[in-house]
Amino acid sequence: MNEAILLTENEVKGILEKDASGHDWHHIDRVRKLALHIGRKEGINDLHIIELSALLHDVSDDKLQPSYMRGQELLESILDQLNLHQIDKSKIKSIIDSVSFKGGNQKPLSSIEAKIVRDADRLDAIGAIGIARTFAYGGSKGQSLYNPELSVRKNMTLEEYRNGESSSIHHFYEKLLTLKDSMCTNTGREIAEERHTYMEGFLKQFFNEWNGHQ
Ligand code: NI
Numbered sequence: 713m714n715e716a717i718l719l720t721e722n723e724v725k726g727i728l729e730k731d732a733s734g735h736d737w738h739h740i741d742r743v744r745k746l747a748l749h750i751g752r753k754e755g756i757n758d759l760h761i762i763e764l765s766a767l768l769h770d771v772s773d774d775k776l777q778p779s780y781m782r783g784q785e786l787l788e789s790i791l792d793q794l795n796l797h798q799i800d801k802s803k804i805k806s807i808i809d810s811v812s813f814k815g816g817n818q819k820p821l822s823s824i825e826a827k828i829v830r831d832a833d834r835l836d837a838i839g840a841i842g843i844a845r846t847f848a849y850g851g852s853k854g855q856s857l858y859n860p861e862l863s864v865r866k867n868m869t870l871e872e873y874r875n876g877e878s879s880s881i882h883h884f885y886e887k888l889l890t891l892k893d894s895m896c897t898n899t900g901r902e903i904a905e906e907r908h909t910y911m912e913g914f915l916k917q918f919f920n921e922w923n924g925h926q
Contacts (some may be wrong), residue, residue, distance in 0.1 A: 716760075718793045720767045721789045725772055739836060739845070743769065746903075747832035753899040754828060761800060765807040765829045765831045772808065821896060830899030834891045839907030842888055843914055848881035857881060858922065884915060 725737050745765040751762045751867060755880050768790065770781030787808065791801050809828040811833050837845065847857065858881035866886075878886065893899040893909040 713866075716796070717763060717767070720764055723793075724767050724771060727786070728776070735773070735776060737859050740767060740770060742836050743829070743832045744837055747829050750828045750831055750897055750899045750903075751825075754824065754897050756824065758827070761803055761807070762825050762828055765792070765804045765811075765825065766832060768804065769811045769829060769833060793912050804855065826896075827896035828900075831897050831904075833897050834894065835900060835907065838888050838891050838904065839910050842907065843911060846883050846886060846888065847880050850883065855879050858884060881915070881918065884911060 713737070726737060728737050728740060743815070744763060747762050747766040748759055748772065751759045756762065768787060771790065772787040774780045774783055777786065791804065792799075796804070798887035803825070807829050808822065810821050810826045811830045822877075823914055837838065850857070856879045859879040862879060862882055863883040864876060864882055888911060889908065892901075892904040897903045
């Protein structure tokens with residue numbers, strides 16, 4: 713059991729070590745811890761699948777890999793080293809598949825484990841960490857902190873979501889403030905509530921300062 717976790721940790725660290733888009737190893741580690749926390753709270757006995765899925769959830773992401781196929785191959789090659797039962801392997805792949813946000817285009821969730829890992833991943837996109845990640849990611853894409861001339865985009869295609877012009881503050885309205893209502897577990901909802909309120913406070917202060925109010 714632990715051997716598979718250790719091996720996965722090492723593989724993932726190697727792949728994501730130099731990522732500057734907010735999907736670095738520390739993101740993975742936070743999602744893993746949060747997923748385990750939610751799993752325990754939700755009464756899941758076997759947390760092994762949850763932990764492996766959380767560790768691997770960004771490895772095959774086509775934002776981070778040159779192509780979808782390359783990402784799948786990479787994921788497959790790690791899973792092959794873990795001596796898993798075929799059924800567990802398929803379960804992990806289906807969990808990872810349902811985690812991705814992709815402009816709000818939702819995939820149906822296959823299992824309680826998928827709900828937990830997705831909640832954990834989305835929770836790491838909100839709150840104080842979410843704010844920090846948003847500006848780091850925006851900076852890596854050359855986006856401004858805020859551009860009052862742009863409008864908030866709704867119902868985007870994946871293409872528009874990834875490549876359209878936006879600002880970091882817009883990202884709160886286009887994605888982050890919608891995540892609270894997409895939680896699938898009660899534990900996820902409780903944590904999201906608190907982080908959501910924190911972001912609202914941040915935005916209020918941001919606009920006060922933007923507008924020159926004291
Ligand atoms: Ni992630």
